[in-house]
Amino acid sequence: MNSRIIKLFGFVVVSFAVLIGFTSQWAVFGAADLRQEQANKRPLFQAQQIKRGRITAADGSLIAKSSGTGRGASRQFVREYPLGGLFAHPIGYSFAEQGNSEFEAFHNDELTGVNSEFTSIFDELRGREQTGNNVSTSLDPTAQQLAFDLLDGRPGAVVAIEPSTGRIRAMVSQPPYDPNLVPDELPELNQDPGSPLLNRTTQGQYPPGSTFKLVTAAAALDSGALGIDTLIDAPASLTIQGQELGNSGGSSFGEIDITTALTSSVNTFFAKLGRRVGEETLYEYMDRFGFNVRPDIDLPSDQLSVSGVFGPDGDLLRDGEGVDVARIAIGQERLLTTPLQMAEVAATIANGGDLMKPRIWDQVKDVDGRTVDSMEPSRQSEVMSEETAAQLTDAMKAVVNEGTGTAAALSGIDVAGKTGTAEVPGREACDGLPNQAWFVGFAPADDPEIAVAATVECTDGQGGTVAAPIAAGVMEILIGG
Amino acid sequence: MGAGVSGLSARNRELLALIPVALLLTIGFAAVFAQNDSQLGNLSLSYGLYFLAICLATHIYIRIRLPNADPYLFPLMALLTAFGLVMLYRLDAELARELARDQANWFVLGLVLFALAIHFLRDYSVLERYRYTIALTGIALLLAPRLPLIGAQVNGAYLGVKIGPIGFQPAELAKICIVIFLASYLREHRELLVVGARRVLGVTLPPIKHLGPLLVVWGAAMFMLIFIRDLGSSLMFFAAFLALIYVATGRMSFVVIGMAMFMVGAWVIYSTVPHVTDRVDIWLDPYQDPGGAGYQVLQSMFAQADGGLFGEGFARSMVVIPGGTDPLLPAAQTDLIYTLIVSELGLFGGAAVICVYLLIAARGFKVALMANDGFSKLLATGLTAVFAFQAFVIIGGVTRVIPLTGVTLPLISYGGSSILANFILLALLLLISDRARRETRDGNSGPPTGVFT
Numbered sequence: 003m004n005s006r007i008i009k010l011f012g013f014v015v016v017s018f019a020v021l022i023g024f025t026s027q028w029a030v031f032g033a034a035d036l037r038q039e040q041a042n043k044r045p046l047f048q049a050q051q052i053k054r055g056r057i058t059a060a061d062g063s064l065i066a067k068s069s070g071t072g073r074g075a076s077r078q079f080v081r082e083y084p085l086g087g088l089f090a091h092p093i094g095y096s097f098a099e100q101g102n103s104e105f106e107a108f109h110n111d112e113l114t115g116v117n118s119e120f121t122s123i124f125d126e127l128r129g130r131e132q133t134g135n136n137v138s139t140s141l142d143p144t145a146q147q148l149a150f151d152l153l154d155g156r157p158g159a160v161v162a163i164e165p166s167t168g169r170i171r172a173m174v175s176q177p178p179y180d181p182n183l184v185p186d187e188l189p190e191l192n193q194d195p196g197s198p199l200l201n202r203t204t205q206g207q208y209p210p211g212s213t214f215k216l217v218t219a220a221a222a223l224d225s226g227a228l229g230i231d232t233l234i235d236a237p238a239s240l241t242i243q244g245q246e247l248g249n250s251g252g253s254s255f256g257e258i259d260i261t262t263a264l265t266s267s268v269n270t271f272f273a274k275l276g277r278r279v280g281e282e283t284l285y286e287y288m289d290r291f292g293f294n295v296r297p298d299i300d301l302p303s304d305q306l307s308v309s310g311v312f313g314p315d316g317d318l319l320r321d322g323e324g325v326d327v328a329r330i331a332i333g334q335e336r337l338l339t340t341p342l343q344m345a346e347v348a349a350t351i352a353n354g355g356d357l358m359k360p361r362i363w364d365q366v367k368d369v370d371g372r373t374v375d376s377m378e379p380s381r382q383s384e385v386m387s388e389e390t391a392a393q394l395t396d397a398m399k400a401v402v403n404e405g406t407g408t409a410a411a412l413s414g415i416d417v418a419g420k421t422g423t424a425e426v427p428g429r430e431a432c433d434g435l436p437n438q439a440w441f442v443g444f445a446p447a448d449d450p451e452i453a454v455a456a457t458v459e460c461t462d463g464q465g466g467t468v469a470a471p472i473a474a475g476v477m478e479i480l481i482g483g
Numbered sequence: 484m485g486a487g488v489s490g491l492s493a494r495n496r497e498l499l500a501l502i503p504v505a506l507l508l509t510i511g512f513a514a515v516f517a518q519n520d521s522q523l524g525n526l527s528l529s530y531g532l533y534f535l536a537i538c539l540a541t542h543i544y545i546r547i548r549l550p551n552a553d554p555y556l557f558p559l560m561a562l563l564t565a566f567g568l569v570m571l572y573r574l575d576a577e578l579a580r581e582l583a584r585d586q587a588n589w590f591v592l593g594l595v596l597f598a599l600a601i602h603f604l605r606d607y608s609v610l611e612r613y614r615y616t617i618a619l620t621g622i623a624l625l626l627a628p629r630l631p632l633i634g635a636q637v638n639g640a641y642l643g644v645k646i647g648p649i650g651f652q653p654a655e656l657a658k659i660c661i662v663i664f665l666a667s668y669l670r671e672h673r674e675l676l677v678v679g680a681r682r683v684l685g686v687t688l689p690p691i692k693h694l695g696p697l698l699v700v701w702g703a704a705m706f707m708l709i710f711i712r713d714l715g716s717s718l719m720f721f722a723a724f725l726a727l728i729y730v731a732t733g734r735m736s737f738v739v740i741g742m743a744m745f746m747v748g749a750w751v752i753y754s755t756v757p758h759v760t761d762r763v764d765i766w767l768d769p770y771q772d773p774g775g776a777g778y779q780v781l782q783s784m785f786a787q788a789d790g791g792l793f794g795e796g797f798a799r800s801m802v803v804i805p806g807g808t809d810p811l812l813p814a815a816q817t818d819l820i821y822t823l824i825v826s827e828l829g830l831f832g833g834a835a836v837i838c839v840y841l842l843i844a845a846r847g848f849k850v851a852l853m854a855n856d857g858f859s860k861l862l863a864t865g866l867t868a869v870f871a872f873q874a875f876v877i878i879g880g881v882t883r884v885i886p887l888t889g890v891t892l893p894l895i896s897y898g899g900s901s902i903l904a905n906f907i908l909l910a911l912l913l914l915i916s917d918r919a920r921r922e923t924r925d926g927n928s929g930p931p932t933g934v935f936t
Binding site: 003004006007008010011013014015017018020021022024025026027028029030032033034036037039040041042043044047048050051077078 | 726729730731733770773774781784785786787788789790791792801804805811825829830833834837840841844845848851852857860864868871875878879882883884
């Protein structure tokens with residue numbers, strides 16, 4: 003019997019080896035696949051167990067915080083946004099099931115504390131759990147609120163940048179949404195015809211209209227294709243590629259210089275100028291301004307849109323790919339830009355021709371208040387010479403003082419700007435209101451503190467009447483603040 | 484007199500082996516305290532001391548009554564119990580229950596029964612005389628959950644009885660009764676089964692006359708499947724039965740026939756009893772109903788996936804859905820306790836637990852090898868096999884080797900019946916071991932073992 007008992011023990015050994023084999027399959031070899039399973043909510047719950055850091059506005063007011071419930075292994079943290087929709091678009095949301103978006107997604111590592119490796123290992127030894135760092139932003143809550151008030155329910159967007167540093171001071175997209183409702187109402191928000199989840203400042207692609215003439219002018223003056231006093235004949239209309247291109251109101255201007263042409267936003271002047279500059283040079287300057295690639299900002303790249311010329315199939319067109327340079331020069335011809343890109347154009351001119359990388363974050367501090375990291379302003383590109391920038395600034399001052407942008411004037415402060423009105427007939431969501439109204443500019447003109455792009459969708463007004471007052475209000479509140 | 488462990492007497496080795504057990508309990512309780520942000524007070528230390536005191540008392544009792552018994556079985560079983568207590572203590576906070584306290588009480592009661600069994604069954608061969616009474620008791624225990632008033636249904640299976648506030652899983656005790664009966668019956672009839680066997684169509688069949696009782700056991704296993712719906716217990720019983728048949732007769736063909744019969748029966752029942760159908764279908768494809776029937780086994784796999792090699796850390800695995808009381812690991816204190824171990828202590832923790840079961844099996848079979856008479860050999864083999872198979876059935880269930888069923892992980896899972904039954908099982912193994920070693924030492928071994936092989 004003894005040999006059979008030993009064989010039976012052998013059978014038990016083999017059976018138990020099978021158990022260890024299966025355990026290693028689930029715990030080690032197949033673990034990565036199991037963690038990917040849709041039915042597996044453990045990774046989501048684990049993400050909720052980390053206390054994310056706070057996000058604060060420039061004045062210290064709390065934009066996002068995490069509060070915990072439960073204890074032990076079942077403790078969890080839920081994100082709260084005390085200011086509701088005020089910062090919804092730049093900051094986004096962070097919830098276990100819905101994931102992270104916008105700033106919350108881009109700065110996830112800092113907010114969850116995974117970057118502080120040393121601390122992690124140290125805390126692991128002490129049995130302390132991972133805690134996120136706090137991140138402050140340069141966003142200004144009063145400017146955010148004012149932008150919403152001035153948009154007054156109309157769909158649109160406002161971006162305000164500090165030209166010398168690239169700090170984003172305001173980033174507003176209308177309509178807003180309340181990120182606190184995302185866990186319960188995400189499907190409804192996704193299907194809302196007003197697209198409240200869309201961050202129009204970075205993902206809204208709009209025809210820039212005449213505001214793009216700033217890019218054409220910068221290319222012309224800086225490349226030497228045109229002198230500041232050079233005159234070009236600007237008739238009431240031109241025929242370009244078989245289609246008529248005319249001035250607003252049908253006026254003929256005769257021989258004028260670029261300052262006059264910008265002040266009165268003369269289409270025929272800039273169409274001719276575009277041809278004089280040429281596709282290649284215009285594209286070079288567009289590239290320097292940040293067109294044709296995703297903007298370099300601290301937001302996730304899948305939530306950023308490229309500004310540029312798009313073909314009928316939605317593909318980005320380069321120079322030499324059959325684009326109509328005369329129409330691009332005046333902001334038409336399937337040229338689509340984001341409000342952020344146009345704010346960068348204004349900020350570049352305001353900063354003497356240097357484009358600073360736009361940044362929302364300001365500082366990262368650990369839970370004990372020690373500064374872990376600070377935003378160092380850095381230059382993205384040298385777009386144009388200081389002289390060109392100064393010449394453009396003078397022209398833009400004239401736009402506000404005596405041209406199409408008088409509604410952006412502020413008492414006691416010189417404002418430089420450019421209006422734009424793009425007609426987008428047949429846009430379904432607009433209910434027959436055809437215009438996209440724009441104003442881009444900065445102030446004070448001689449020592450710029452703030453550059454702004456404001457745009458309103460679906461209006462029957464002009465950039466100068468609809469968008470300029472919004473930009474003016476936001477600039478005024480941010481100057482000296 | 485050499486130094487080292489080999490020079491120690493059996494009882495002194497037992498005493499030494501208990502020290503790491505008490506340490507494990509102390510450190511484990513301390514870890515739970517630390518994890519729960521509580522003060523690391525004297526309490527965890529005193530738990531360790533209490534446990535050590537109880538184990539010492541038991542050790543002294545064994546020293547007096549069974550001085551020759553196997554020295555490792557009790558410490559190994561105490562180790563599993565201590566480990567179970569720590570895991571349950573860790574669950575208390577999350578489940579808002581006092582599982583560890585209950586389990587500790589059962590442990591003490593189990594040791595009392597252990598002492599009583601050793602006291603009254605000093606000559607355990609009396610069990611042979613009452614084998615049919617014991618068999619009937621076992622069957623009655625198995626049927627109890629289907630009786631009106633006291634029967635209780637859990638997850639579609641009839642596993643427990645409830646008399647007033649006291650719940651009981653009779654299958655745990657029934658397994659001992661049935662092993663005693665089988666060991667006794669096979670001791671008497673095994674030669675007849677072998678001698679009377681004839682070959683039919685190239686297969687060796689037992690004689691029809693003696694086949695009856697074997698068919699009864701097969702019928703009982705099928706009966707349990709149908710009426711008790713206890714897939715796990717019936718698998719465990721039948722495997723122990725086949726193991727005993729094999730060891731008693733040496734005829735592999737009996738085992739093959741038995742397995743074939745079980746398969747046929749299981750297939751018929753699978754196709755006709757909805758509860759069994761569900762369990763098997765979910766085993767084959769748990770993703771077909773991830774939020775319902777497949778939830779437990781899927782969550783078991785997911786929790787193990789978090790474990791990796793070394794685990795998430797003690798008391799770090801999620802047992803309930805954060806922010807609520809809904810289970811993320813359903814029945815973590817019973818069915819899925821092995822899952823929890825793998826999740827928190829990793830593959831190494833799980834493998835370590837399996838190795839302890841393997842060591843117990845090794846010591847149990849060693850007792851059987853050393854025993855001098857057929858009944859002792861078969862009884863020790865059967866008790867060890869049923870203990871090992873029970874561990875296999877539940878660990879295999881949570882790792883999807885076989886369908887998940889509701890048997891307990893011996894000595895680790897929460898549950899009084901399991902603890903009590905397993906300490907009675909331990910008492911029987913130690914009784915057999917003490918007699919075998921005493922007889923070997925005294926040189927008056929009974930009939931020579933050669934007769935039995």
